[in-house]
Amino acid sequence: MTTLLSESDISHFQSRASELLTGLNTALLGQEELTKLVLIGVLSGGHVLLEGLPGLGKTELIKALAALSGLDHKRIQFTPDLLPADITGTQVFEESDDHGRQLTFRPGPLFSQLVLADEINRASPKTQSALLQAMAEKQVSAFDQTYDLPQPFFVLATQNPIEQDGTYPLPEAQLDRFALKLSVTGISTDTLTDLLRTRPHGIATPLTAVTNTEGLQELMQAVAQIALPEAVLSYIARLVNATRPELADSPELIQHHVRWGASPRAAIALGRSACAAALLAGRPSVGFTDVQQLAGAVLGHRIICSYEAGLSNITSTSIVEHLLSEVPEVC
Amino acid sequence: MSDLLQRRLAQLHRHRRLQRCFNGLMPLWMITFSCLALCLIPLRLATPSADSLGFTWLDLPLFLAALLLPLYKLPQIWNIHDTPSRLAGELDLLTHSNGLVMGLAETHPTTPDNNWQSHIRVPLENMQMPNFRWAASLPTLAAFACFCLCFFIPNNRANTPQQQYIQTLLQKTESQLDDLHKEKIIPDDWAEQQQQKLATLRQRAQTNNGMDQQTWQAFDSISRDVRDAGTAAAKRLAESLAAAERSRAQPEQLNLALRDISRSLAQLATHNPGMLPHMSSRTEQQRLSQALNEAMKKGMLTQKQWQALCKNNVCKKNTGQKKQACNAADIQHISSQLLEQLTKRKESLKKCALNKQCNSFLMAMCKQSGGVSRGPGHAPLFRNNKDRFHEGDSKQLAEGMHINPDGSITVAEQTRDAEVNDAIHHVHQRAAERQFHATTADARTSRTAPQHKQAVSRYFSESSHTTQKQEAEKN
Known part of the structure; x- marks a missing residue:
């Protein structure tokens, strides 16, 4: 038996989340859907990967989120010569006041609540792999020591779908650790006109924090209290398992065009994201539409298509759309 | 909740x-x-x-x-x-x-x-x-x-069309028998006997899953008997009519007229008593009885025939009264009466025949509906012959028909060539064509086609004639 949050609690949390959302929309004009999904990712405690062409405001959005949330944040510009120790931290030889000398661990930029991993695919796999533990376990192991990362911990990464020379595509394990992968698209002419009028030099108005770490954690706890009904759980499970071609009851399209399907981590991410979406919508429990709205962002980058899919111009997005039409909500 | x-x-x-x-x-x-x-x-x-x-x-x-x-x-x-x-x-x-x-x-x-x-x-x-x-x-x-x-699909019954066909045949024969019996053309006891046989046949046909060979043969026999009975009655009636007609036409030949009348009536009395004429008055009846007595005295009737006539009240044996012998006028009178009465019988027989349209005796009685056939390949003798049904009137006999000395009528005489099938003609024609075809030419065996013989002979005669002409010119 579950207990639903009261209407007043929901309204309270919704209004606080809306403040964040409004701030994000102020920072990034004409990308309401994107900002909402980013906020959903953050509230669900997941990491978000933004993919888009240069100049669309990916970095600006994350910087705005950092400013609005009041979280401690660091930016890492991923380059090919970046080393794991550059982001996790390293031991330095320090001389103390009492003339003692010792090796001291100096935390890298990963030790912050909100990490902006800019152009993440430009770093070498070795460096990218340094993020795996941090993103999954929110810990860093270095020099025989394990260090907890500050809570909450988010990695918001960006990558460029073009200019692939000299880049290292993210491995599946890395991709799976991102709860959401969002595509940043261009904005409309009216929005662009408005942007030119209000920001002629491209400098956004400085944002002030609307919440702090505690406030954000309260919001995340509220998300955890959103009811996830059995029917929705079953729907998520069926939807995720339908992406796996090795299962006999998966659709024919999946069996022919998908090499690897989504993992249980994807199902967890989808459930938590749906809870966040329900909170943003002011509802105490998750509905089927919440799942359907987030399925593309959560499952899309976790479905590895086969070469036949490439030949047939079938993308992971179209596969998710197909699954949404094939898998019934109630079964 | x-x-x-x-x-x-x-x-x-x-x-x-x-x-x-x-x-x-x-x-x-x-x-x-x-x-x-x-x-x-x-x-x-x-x-x-x-x-x-x-x-x-x-x-x-x-x-x-x-x-x-x-x-x-x-x-x-x-x-x-x-x-x-x-x-x-x-x-x-x-x-x-x-x-x-x-x-x-x-x-x-x-x-x-x-x-x-x-x-x-x-x-x-x-x-x-x-x-x-x-x-x-x-x-x-x-x-x-x-x-x-x-x-709603009907159950398949074994040989259903055949069953229906058999029932139809039996019904038709029964109907013929009833009609003949009703018109008293056939004797009662014989009719009842045939009816019993037909009833047995019907039962056998229904219970024995159709007709077996024996039943078919029995049915053929019965139907043939019925048909023959009708045909024979029609024939006897026609003979009686012819005799009456002949007697009326030649009353002066008393013996011949008495013989014809008495024998024809005796035949009817023996086999078809229902078709015997009933004279219009008692006087006429006595006159006929007297004529038949006279014929009996003259030995024109057998004892059996006489008894049959007496049994059917056509005549009575003279008891001691000596009557005057029949003369030509009496014969003519009797013949006219007989013709009139027999014509009525003929009409009833014809009506009986018209009810059923496909029996030989019925065909014989119906005008313009065919007649006696001598089998396949022979044209029906009486087809479209309207005079066939006035056989009692000797004057109206068609050309080629005549009355024989024994009283029978020769209806027609026909002579014809042997039948040659058209297919045989074709075979002969093809054989001839093959024989004279160019591809079968052989100096040893080839012959000149008959139609070419004249041309060949003309050719050779012309050439010899031309050679003689040239030699004459040279000289």
């Missing part, structure tokens, strides 16, 4: 259970109806005498089996229960509440719903259950229609 939500969930459960039963049973019914229809069709169409084998009782059990057989699955389907989460999900979709109903359904009944129920987009009070889906019944209805139609 409120009571209203619980009621709605229960209502939805009932609806889904009914729909599940419907959807589960309909295909089973469709399969059952189809299978039984497929069984029924060959049973009706391909099983001869299904009736007699006792398959008629199968109709009702088949129908009941088709209806009841799928019901064995009903308890199994009925016992399937929807999980509460599924019902909640279904109700959530119906109310477009986007998770709210599911969330409320999973709360404890005693937990207050915090007024969330009022946020449901379609209020539970006004919610309508989904429509019952009848689409699954369409194939079943089609199968049921086919199944019902199969019951």
Whole structure:
């Protein structure tokens, strides 16, 4: 038996989340859907990967989120010569006041609540792999020591779908650790006109924090209290398992065009994201539409298509759309 | 969870259970109806005498089996229960509440719903259950229609056309017999005997799965007898008419007239007493009786014939009274009376014949409907011969017909060439063509075609004539 949050609690949390959302929309004009999904990712405690062409405001959005949330944040510009120790931290030889000398661990930029991993695919796999533990376990192991990362911990990464020379595509394990992968698209002419009028030099108005770490954690706890009904759980499970071609009851399209399907981590991410979406919508429990709205962002980058899919111009997005039409909500 | 939500969930459960039963049973019914229809069709169409084998009782059990057989699955389907989460999900979709109903359904009944129920987009009070889906019944209805139609397929009866044909033949023969009997053309005892035989035949034909060889032969025999009886009666009547006509025409030949009249009447009295003429008055009857007495005295009648005539009250034996002998006037008078009475009999026989149109004796009695045939390849002698039916009038006999000295009438004489089939002509023609064809040319065996012989001879004669001419010119 579950207990639903009261209407007043929901309204309270919704209004606080809306403040964040409004701030994000102020920072990034004409990308309401994107900002909402980013906020959903953050509230669900997941990491978000933004993919888009240069100049669309990916970095600006994350910087705005950092400013609005009041979280401690660091930016890492991923380059090919970046080393794991550059982001996790390293031991330095320090001389103390009492003339003692010792090796001291100096935390890298990963030790912050909100990490902006800019152009993440430009770093070498070795460096990218340094993020795996941090993103999954929110810990860093270095020099025989394990260090907890500050809570909450988010990695918001960006990558460029073009200019692939000299880049290292993210491995599946890395991709799976991102709860959401969002595509940043261009904005409309009216929005662009408005942007030119209000920001002629491209400098956004400085944002002030609307919440702090505690406030954000309260919001995340509220998300955890959103009811996830059995029917929705079953729907998520069926939807995720339908992406796996090795299962006999998966659709024919999946069996022919998908090499690897989504993992249980994807199902967890989808459930938590749906809870966040329900909170943003002011509802105490998750509905089927919440799942359907987030399925593309959560499952899309976790479905590895086969070469036949490439030949047939079938993308992971179209596969998710197909699954949404094939898998019934109630079964 | 409120009571209203619980009621709605229960209502939805009932609806889904009914729909599940419907959807589960309909295909089973469709399969059952189809299978039984497929069984029924060959049973009706391909099983001869299904009736007699006792398959008629199968109709009702088949129908009941088709209806009841799928019901064995009903308890199994009925016992399937929807999980509460599924019902909640279904109700959530119906109310477009986007998770709210599911969330409320999973709360404890005693937990207050915090007024969330009022946020449901379609209020539970006004919610309508989904429509019952009848689409699954369409194939079943089609199968049921086919199944019902199969019951209307008539049972295949063994040799049904043959049975009908046999019954028709028997009926026709019986009808002929009845008509002849009714008109007293045939004797009563003989008619009854034939009727009994026909009744036996009918019974045998019905019970013995059609007609066997013996029955066919018996039927042929009876029908031939009936036909011959009619034909013979017609013949005797025609002879009587001819005799009366001849006597009226030549009353001066008393003996010949007496013989003709007495013998023809004796024949009728012996074989067809119903066709004997009844004279119009007592005087005429006495005159005929006197003439027959005279013929008896002159030995023109046998004792048996005389008894037959007496038995049928045509004549009476003279008892001591000496009567004056018949003269030509009496004979003429008697002949006229006989002609008149026999013509009436002829009309009755003709009427009897017209009722049935396909027997030889009927054909003989009907004008313009063919006549005696001598078999295949021979033209009917009396076809379109109108005078054939006035054979009693010797003056109207057609050309080539004449009365023989023994009283019989030669109707026609025909001489004809031997029949040569057209196919034989074609064979001969082809053989001739092949013989004289260029491809079969052989100096040793080839012959000149008959149609070319004159041309060949003319050629050689012309050449010799030309050579002589040239030599003459040279000289």
